[in-house]
Amino acid sequence: MKNRALRARRLSALLLPLLLASPAAAEKGPGVYKGLDILCDVVTIIQRDYIEKLSSERLMQDALRGMLNSLDSYSTYMPAASVRGPRPSPDKGAGTYGLEVAYKDKLLTVVAPVEGGPAWKAGVKSGDLIIKIDKEPVDDRPLAELIQLFRGETTRRLELQVARRGEREFLDFTLLPGKIEGAPARVEMLEEKIALMRISRFDTETPARAADLIAKLNREGGDGMVLDLRDCPAGEIGSALAIAEHFIPSGGLLATLSGRTKEAAREFRSGGKAPHVVGPVVVLVNAGTSGAAEVIAGALQDGGRGVLMGQRSFGCAFEEGSFTLKDGSVITMLTAVYRTPDGSEIQDEGLDPDVEVPLPAVAPGEAGAEEEEIALAEDGVERDLRGVKGVKVEKGVKDEEGLDPMTQRAVDLIKGIHILEHKERS
Amino acid sequence: MRPPRYAAAAATGLAAYCLLSAIFTPPSPAQDKQLKSSLDLFVSGLEVVARNYYREVPERDLAYGAIKGMCAALDPHSQFMDEEIYREMKVETEGEFGGLGIEITIRDKFLTVVSPIEDTPAFKAGLRAGDRIVEIEGLSTKDLSLVEAVRKLRGTPGTVARITVMRPSTGAMVPFAITRANIQIQSVKDAKLVTGKVGYVRLTQFQERTGGNLDKALQDLKKRGMRALVLDLRNNPGGLLQVAIEVADKFIGGDRMLVYTKGRLKAQNVEFKSHSAAAYPDCPMVVLVNKGSASGSEIVAGAIQDWGRGIILGETTFGKGSVQSVLPLSDGSALRLTTAKYFTPSGRCIQKVGVKPDIVVQMTDEQEIKVLLKRRLEKMISENQQGTDLSAEKAELKKLGAAADLQLDRAVDLLQGLLACGKSVAAGPAPRVRNAPR
Secondary structure (H helix, E strand, C coil): CHHHHHHHHHHHHHHHHHHHHCHHHHHHCCCCCCCHHHHHHHHHHHHHHCCCCCCHHHHHHHHHHHHHHHHCCCCEEECHHHCCCCCCCCCCCCEECCEEEEEECCEEEEEEECCCCHHHHHCCCCCCEEEEECCEEHHHCCHHHHHHHHCCCECCCEEEEEECCCCCCCEEEEECCECCCCCCEEEEECCCCCEEEEECCECCCHHHHHHHHHHHHHHCCCCCEEEECCCCCCECHHHHHHHHCCCCCCCCEEEEEEECCHHHCEEEECCCCCCCCCCCEEEEECCCCCCHHHHHHHHHHHCCCCEEEECCCCCCCEEEEEEECCCCCEEEEEEEEEECCCCCECCCCCCCCCEECCCCCCCCCCCCHHHHHHHHHHHCCCCCCCCCCCCCCCCCCCCCCCCCHHHHHHHHHHHHHHHHCCCCCC | CCCCCHHHHHHHCHHHHHHHHCCCCCCCHHHHHHHHHHHHHHHHHHHHHHHHCCCCCCHHHHHHHHHHHHHHCCCCCCEEECHHHHHHHHHHHHCCCEECCEEEEEECCEEEEEEECCCCHHHHHCCCCCCEEEEECCEECCCCCHHHHHHHHCCCCCCEEEEEEEECCCCEEEEEEEECEECCCCCEEEEEECCCCEEEEEECCECCCHHHHHHHHHHHHHHCCCCEEEEECCCCCCECHHHHHHHHHHHCCCCCEEEEEEECCHHHCEEEECCCCCCCCCCCEEEEECCCCCCHHHHHHHHHHHCCCCEEEECCCCCCCEEEEEEECCCCCEEEEEEEEEECCCCCECCCCCCCCCEECCCCHHHHHHHHHHHHHHHHHHCCCCCCCCHHHHHHHHHHCCCCCHHHHHHHHHHHHHHHHCCCCCCCCCCCCCCCCC
16 A cells, blocks of 8 residues: 555656646646546556556546546547548548437437438437447447547448437438438518528528528518527538628627637627518527527527527537647547627527427327428428338328417417517508 | 445455555556656646636546546446545445345446345336346436446435336336335345255345355255255345355365456465365255346356356356455545456356356246246235235236246256256366356
8 A cells, every 4th residue: 555655656756847847837836737646546556456457558548538528528539540631532422411419418319410411301300319320339439430420421321220209119210421402591481471481501601591581581571580490400600690690780799709718719799781680580499409500599599689489409509629649649629619698608508498388298109290290391391201110101291280389389479579569460 | 246236345355355465566667668658648638628628627527537537448347436436335335225226237338237136126116137227317327337326326215216227128218216225135035945855045145144044044944854955046146255155165165166366466366265064065956047147146156067066057147257346545536446357166257258057948038027026926925914905916926827937947857856866966076167058
């Protein structure tokens, strides 16, 4: 015992000069990095007593991975051996799966499939828990590898097994990478000049498209808008900020970005871009609303420009940075997070809707049957529902009512606001 | 050793011997250099995080995260315990605790029920060996260490634990709400004569009083005419190493090796031998095992099998054959580390492989449930206080009919046959590896 303590102290002594040499340590003075002596102790004990002999190199890789994983579910450590060179330019015919995944409560969860993409067509849904990828349990795969798997262009076919609330058995999907089909934004005039604007993804072309659509609505005398951001997982935050400028008057705060250092902090304000959206706005959100969509929803909510309706959003809006260590291994982590104008952190928290609409209770075996049909009626795009158990869909059947319950409630709310404002309706 | 359940680890004495025996060997300069450069890399990573992560994280948390990461990559039974968890572990091993009554382990990365302990809330609620606990109080158990899971499951008697269980045989997700109770375990059960000459004793685990109670039960059965024994170790998750050895000793004797441990350090290599005289050296015996037999059960079964002292019947056992030591650290936290593995007398490693029965008799989950249910109902009826209406239970029992315990029935048949032809069944001259059955 005594000897071990001595040894640990000796190791700490080895480290001390190194620490003092670093600027961070110098800033903070002695006593930095509490717990390092315990770490040294543990390494020594494991190397001496553990049933297998382990190299200090491997132990330190596990330590770095453990440290990054303990921060949040996005930050990762990739040992030099698994760091790949720049991604080769995609093969001809390569595409994406159109699937956003993240760890939620430590389970690999589908944030949402991107509307019009392969995963969406196959019937993958927001909230599905991914159990197996290519028949391998997800647990066995490092997070960094999983992220690479879902990102970027590829030609690789992917088999997923998912668990879905309300389903007694796991569901299997085979995804072939492809294009995301359909426009990222579209509008439809509902009743009484109230418009429905659906944004399914925020990419580079979305702002221009949205501006055209808003102009069109204004020409048609639009007054009031339901902005549907449900199951909108993908995209560039810059794109969402640009669109928010059509809603928020010039000078209004849209979002802030904050990090560890002052340099990382940023503020985004509206330039009050024309055309301006006219009338009351209700924003529809759910657990598949994530990232860019949350930033614009937060801007509208805190800016008093829109009422949020639906379910709590996913909670994911950050900037990440990659840092290469001297052995070539890479640390990727959150370096800054977005906040709404009122200063609430979106990350992990999500946005609380002003009007909470609980999800309908789903009886086992009937998961989402109703929602599925509505989705068909709403977008008119045929989905491939083969392999989805318990869901019966007749081709081309339109919902009698035309609108799903949440959109209907949003329209009701806008009508109510109109009445209270004593608007004359034609 | 009762490794699937960590709380008993400190009580085993094994932890203590490993601690005392840890020999300090000065590292070579080359090792030191390698260690220094690895630590160097770690510190540079630590600095990157401390400077660039979006919020400030206490350095102690970073170091603990790193230590947990290191330990998590070792094996399911090794773990880092922070001060609070370590303190709780010590308290729990000393006193009684409220719990559900399950032995759990991490298998294939899932929190897995090794076996429900009889007469406990978990047993009564219908939890089964192999069930995967996927949620505790609505939160996923993924990445939960064994210690943390045990801590969440334990609590004041009378409080309710809500868990969701995935049953691999059916794939069904089943929610349970189980009221915690004081877990006191009677380890020697159902001692009886199955036929005129064949006795039966079930050990639910190896605890302090198991050896003495087993003696009492066997003496009594002997007086009543027992000439052969079925020792039922099914769903016995283990317990104290010394007690498992004591049990094996009763049947083997003759200064024979019962089990040995082997680690990297010489001090972790320990041989455990039987006394010269065995209490029951020659009564023919069959040991019943199944996938819920772990650790101590595997040691007993392995020793009896290797010495040819009895016949092992049932299913391949769990495969828990590692020794953990608890090593306190200077800041009040502690490390629970796998430091050695168990080997049967013939040198078979138990870890992951388990003990293969000489005679394989599989029982389906359904059959096992019926046997357990029948046993429970019979117990309720036999212990019936006057005035309680048990007609429903009686009707249910009748409906179950002859829920056959296939494994027990085959064991009894076998022993009756052995008695009839008068085979010698004392331990053999040398341990040997029996051919694994096809």
